[in-house]
Amino acid sequence: MLFRRDTANMWTLITPPTVWALHFLFCYVAAAIVCAKDPSWLPGLRLAIAGATLLALGLILLAGLQAHRHWGFGDDLPPHDEATDEDRQHFLGFATLLLVGLSAVAVLFGALPALFITECVR
Amino acid sequence: MGATPDRRRRECSAGLVLGAGFLVSACGGPQSALDPAGEEAAEIAHLFWVMLAGAGLVWALVVGAAVFGGRFQRQPISDRAGLRLILWSGAFAPTLILAGLLIYGLRLMPVLRAAEPALRIEISAEQYWWRITYVGAGDVRIETANELRLPAGRAAELTLDSVDVIHSLWIPSLGGKMDMIPGRTNRLVLRPQRPGTYRGVCAEFCGTAHALMAFPVEVMPPADFDAWLVRQAAPATPGGDEAAFLANGCGGCHTVRGTAATGTIGPDLTHLAGRSSLGAGLMPNTPGNRRRFVADVERLKPGVRMPSFGMLAPAELDAILAYMESLR
Numbered sequence: 001m002l003f004r005r006d007t008a009n010m011w012t013l014i015t016p017p018t019v020w021a022l023h024f025l026f027c028y029v030a031a032a033i034v035c036a037k038d039p040s041w042l043p044g045l046r047l048a049i050a051g052a053t054l055l056a057l058g059l060i061l062l063a064g065l066q067a068h069r070h071w072g073f074g075d076d077l078p079p080h081d082e083a084t085d086e087d088r089q090h091f092l093g094f095a096t097l098l099l100v101g102l103s104a105v106a107v108l109f110g111a112l113p114a115l116f117i118t119e120c121v122r
Numbered sequence: 123m124g125a126t127p128d129r130r131r132r133e134c135s136a137g138l139v140l141g142a143g144f145l146v147s148a149c150g151g152p153q154s155a156l157d158p159a160g161e162e163a164a165e166i167a168h169l170f171w172v173m174l175a176g177a178g179l180v181w182a183l184v185v186g187a188a189v190f191g192g193r194f195q196r197q198p199i200s201d202r203a204g205l206r207l208i209l210w211s212g213a214f215a216p217t218l219i220l221a222g223l224l225i226y227g228l229r230l231m232p233v234l235r236a237a238e239p240a241l242r243i244e245i246s247a248e249q250y251w252w253r254i255t256y257v258g259a260g261d262v263r264i265e266t267a268n269e270l271r272l273p274a275g276r277a278a279e280l281t282l283d284s285v286d287v288i289h290s291l292w293i294p295s296l297g298g299k300m301d302m303i304p305g306r307t308n309r310l311v312l313r314p315q316r317p318g319t320y321r322g323v324c325a326e327f328c329g330t331a332h333a334l335m336a337f338p339v340e341v342m343p344p345a346d347f348d349a350w351l352v353r354q355a356a357p358a359t360p361g362g363d364e365a366a367f368l369a370n371g372c373g374g375c376h377t378v379r380g381t382a383a384t385g386t387i388g389p390d391l392t393h394l395a396g397r398s399s400l401g402a403g404l405m406p407n408t409p410g411n412r413r414r415f416v417a418d419v420e421r422l423k424p425g426v427r428m429p430s431f432g433m434l435a436p437a438e439l440d441a442i443l444a445y446m447e448s449l450r
């Protein structure tokens with residue numbers, strides 16, 4: 001798993017944007033399939049998108065808690081640019097935290113249309 | 123160095139007022155999204171003003187902060203305060219503003235798509251003109267071209283399609299833009315409110331004569347519209363002699379309902395002389411322009427599929443034009 005890691009690395013860094021990408025793909029691909037096959041499934045799909053959004057936000061929150069730990073709980077301010085293992089960890093943790101914020105907002109924005117659009121094509 | 127600063131300031135503000143006048147006068151007219159004549163366009167214009175006010179506010183705040191930082195705040199602030207400033211005004215505030223504008227914009231989408239209108243009009247974009255078919259009760263189809271008429275106060279559903287490349291239909295005074303994609307039918311509902319003549323255009327580059335692909339839109343009082351549609355449904359009542367028209371092959375591409383001309387490649391000409399423009403909004407539909415168009419269409423409208431007929435004997439051309447004139 002990419003969660004419960006002792007140290008930060010490239011994989012923990014890209015976890016939040018990956019969740020965002022998967023959520024985005026699910027919303028748009030599922031909507032395209034439902035509207036092409038049977039628009040009467042749309043109410044169910046909107047519920048599924050709501051569920052996927054909660055799941056994605058939960059995963060991003062977990063990644064955020066972990067990144068906050070890797071950052072050293074904010075003890076040290078950026079820029080973390082010393083050539084030390086500690087600064088490398090703090091840098092990765094802080095960068096992941098920023099990506100957590102971006103990904104959370106993007107997941108919410110990506111799900112918003114499902115809140116307003118109640119029918120296919122029309 | 124001749125002008126005093128005072129005089130220069132006066133000239134400058136006079137110039138600003140004049141410029142603003144020109145700008146404002148450009149906001150009206152038959153093709154302006156800022157001068158809406160229908161419900162959809164009014165929603166979009168309102169959205170624009172809200173967005174503009176939001177953008178203006180953000181601009182004022184950012185410039186204000188820059189002026190404050192350059193003029194008044196000379197002491198550096200602490201790292202922690204700096205980070206907090208970046209976090210709040212660089213991340214939280216823009217996110218909240220964007221979320222507000224996004225929700226406000228998305229809220230419009232169901233409104234722009236709703237309703238089951240009684241009137242359905244199929245519009246097919248073809249390089250470089252518009253095939254327009256009114257579909258009435260009982261699937262009665264009334265074909266015309268290059269001129270859209272709509273009843274004021276009633277919703278009309280436009281189903282949009284293309285036969286060649288991607289075009290886009292935009293009547294700024296009445297509503298938003300909608301792409302016309304080969305193999306796909308898009309739907310646009312318009313509720314015109316104010317009778318008048320507006321202008322629609324192709325809003326997606328589609329070839330050499332793209333800029334010459336437009337059409338007049340006539341929003342009429344509903345009773346007038348109904349009467350007009352009844353007249354459009356009737357076959358042609360040509361007064362002239364159709365021999366020259368048919369002999370030169372015009373009927374191979376154009377339909378004149380009720381005659382031997384049944385081509386479907388070009389625009390339907392059944393009631394051509396009753397339209398206000400010629401060649402898809404190219405020029406006013408006058409006898410002189412019709413002569414120029416028939417004789418020299420390839421130069422007037424590059425890329426058009428119709429050949430020019432300027433090589434015909436003058437008497438032959440006269441006969442064709444007299445026949446066209448009679449198609450009221």
Ligand SMILES: [Cu+2]
Pocket residue numbers: 247250288289290324325326327328332335
């Ligand atoms: Cu076009």
